[in-house]
Amino acid sequence: MNALNELYLKVVGADGHPTDLNLFQMSLRCLVIFAIGLVIVRVGDRRSLSEKTAFDAIFIVLLGSMLSRAINGPAPFLLTIAASFVLMFIHRACAWGAQRSHAFGKLIKGRDIVILRDGKVDWGELRRNLVSKHDFEEDLRLEAKTEDVNDIRIARLERSGDISFIKKE
Secondary structure, X not given: OHHHHHHHHHHHOOOXXXXXXXXXXXXXXXXXXXXXXXXXXXXXXOOOOOOOOHHHHHXXXXXXXXXXXXXXXXXXXXXXXXXXXHHHHHHHHHHHHHHHOHHHHHHXXXXXXXXXXXXEEOHHHHXXXXXXXXXXXXXXXXXXXXXXHHHEEEEEEOOOOOEEEEEOO
């Protein structure tokens, strides 16, 4: 067992301070953490990088922060990897719960908000959600391909922060 521990320390390096690691050890840690990070993000939930909800953004930021500490050495290498898998499990469990319960989904991901109906903009709702008139008009031009709100039947501020527009027939 002692020989295995010595081999591990020689290959991966000791945890503690980044200056204790040589170029080979840090490069190997980088390769291993990249592969593990890819597995964590890709297994089970392919949407965590494509979705822009706070729920998914927090997962990605926490995962990146945790894994980076395993690369440069201040956090224990194997414990950090294990904790990253726990974080992935928590994210997947919450996503599973949100998929099965609309109320839970609204709790952790938020809800969409109607900001325009039949050409009438709800400026109060836009203000409450910190969407400026200029941002709204930009999205109207870019997403709905119009400058006239009268062309729009309904617009929603989605949970992701994007604005979706449904044009009148």
